[in-house]
Amino acid sequence: MIVSMTDTFEVSLWRGNAAGRYHSYEVPRRDNQTVLDVVTFVQRHLDATLSYRFACRVGMCGSCAMTVNGRPRWTCRTHVSKVAARGRVIIGPLANLPIIKDLAVDMTEFFAKWQAGKGAFVPPSPTPPPFPPPQAGEGWGGGRRRGSGSGAVPIARIAPDSPARRAADAAIECINCAVCYAACDTVRWNPSYLGPAALNRAWTLVNDERDAANPQRLAAIAADGGCYACHTHQSCQEHCPVGLNPTASIAGLKRRAVAGYLKGEIAA
Amino acid sequence: MNVRLYVWQRLTAAVIVPLALVHIGVIFYATRHGLSAAEIFGRTRGSIAWGMFYALFVAAVSIHVPIGLRTVLIEWTALDRHYCDGTAIAFGILLALAGLRAAAAVVLP
Numbered sequence: 544m545i546v547s548m549t550d551t552f553e554v555s556l557w558r559g560n561a562a563g564r565y566h567s568y569e570v571p572r573r574d575n576q577t578v579l580d581v582v583t584f585v586q587r588h589l590d591a592t593l594s595y596r597f598a599c600r601v602g603m604c605g606s607c608a609m610t611v612n613g614r615p616r617w618t619c620r621t622h623v624s625k626v627a628a629r630g631r632v633i634i635g636p637l638a639n640l641p642i643i644k645d646l647a648v649d650m651t652e653f654f655a656k657w658q659a660g661k662g663a664f665v666p667p668s669p670t671p672p673p674f675p676p677p678q679a680g681e682g683w684g685g686g687r688r689r690g691s692g693s694g695a696v697p698i699a700r701i702a703p704d705s706p707a708r709r710a711a712d713a714a715i716e717c718i719n720c721a722v723c724y725a726a727c728d729t730v731r732w733n734p735s736y737l738g739p740a741a742l743n744r745a746w747t748l749v750n751d752e753r754d755a756a757n758p759q760r761l762a763a764i765a766a767d768g769g770c771y772a773c774h775t776h777q778s779c780q781e782h783c784p785v786g787l788n789p790t791a792s793i794a795g796l797k798r799r800a801v802a803g804y805l806k807g808e809i810a811a
Numbered sequence: 812m813n814v815r816l817y818v819w820q821r822l823t824a825a826v827i828v829p830l831a832l833v834h835i836g837v838i839f840y841a842t843r844h845g846l847s848a849a850e851i852f853g854r855t856r857g858s859i860a861w862g863m864f865y866a867l868f869v870a871a872v873s874i875h876v877p878i879g880l881r882t883v884l885i886e887w888t889a890l891d892r893h894y895c896d897g898t899a900i901a902f903g904i905l906l907a908l909a910g911l912r913a914a915a916a917v918v919l920p
Contacts, residue, residue, distance in 0.1 A: 732886035765814035772812055804814040
């Protein structure tokens with residue numbers, strides 16, 4: 544591929560591990576160019592050893608987040624023209640996560656905290672087989688899950704406009720990009736803090752009346768490193784690329800856990 | 812911070828706020844009226860009300876402050892978590908002793 548370099552700008556990319564440094568590259572300027580386009584250009588035309596992570600390129604998968612001119616951003620939906628301060632772009636790995644190489648960070652800790660915050664849906668017991676096939680004369684939406692034996696578990700009907708459903712809706716569209724985690728001061732200061740994304744996820748499940756693990760979930764998020772470590776700086780809300788407000792979710796968890804504690808539902 | 816510490820910190824804050832306002836109001840009153848130390852002691856010594864007021868104030872502060880101090884130590888130092896707990900508890904005890912001693916000097920006859 545022949546690239547015209549008549550109109551170019553300088554981009555600095557982090558190279559190496561935590562002890563690495565920024566390297567500068569001259570890249571062509573294009574209309575509607577995203578930061579991810581720039582990184583991809585460098586990798587494909589200037590230095591094939593550059594490591595970075597992306598998948599969907601349309602803001603759905605949450606894998607391409609990086610630090611762009613000092614702010615954590617989703618690079619596939621960030622136009623260079625929006626962030627180029629004085630025509631220069633500096634791209635580094637996300638903060639608060641160990642650097643694997645170049646622009647790729649190790650997300651293990653981030654997702655481990657999702658699990659520590661009980662971020663997985665737990666169906667009521669006895670657990671029915673997942674998605675039992677409809678039988679003759681029956682559609683998928685029968686409103687009753689058939690168990691494998693005598694313990695059929697009904698599926699709760701959730702009114703779309705119920706307060707709990709609305710609260711879950713407001714937080715449900717997280718794409719796991721870790722931008723909030725990288726932007727959070729408390730994560731930087733307190734390594735045991737679960738972080739905004741994990742707590743936001745917990746809040747969606749706390750509001751899911753079909754979930755059967757809320758006592759354990761509330762105990763997990765009410766412990767040291769849980770929601771009470773949050774200082775309400777609201778960096779997560781400020782930086783969230785999809786416009787969520789994890790701070791509000793964490794505030795909801797604080798209220799819910801206090802109520803549980805005062806009722807004796809949470810041992811602390 | 813866990814939910815137990817959070818509840819204690821909020822409850823003690825709710826106690827401290829009105830007591831602190833009264834305390835500051837008393838300071839303004841004493842200075843604006845030019846009360847001498849002897850005149851102040853004349854009103855506070857032997858007063859059960861002022862004794863209970865400041866005993867409650869000191870107790871609330873002695874619980875509230877160490878909880879916050881513990882968080883500061885956890886976030887701003889590399890100290891072991893148990894060391895942070897111990898330091899915060901020791902500081903709370905120090906606050907309680909110093910505060911109760913000061914309150915006793917003001918209210919005991």
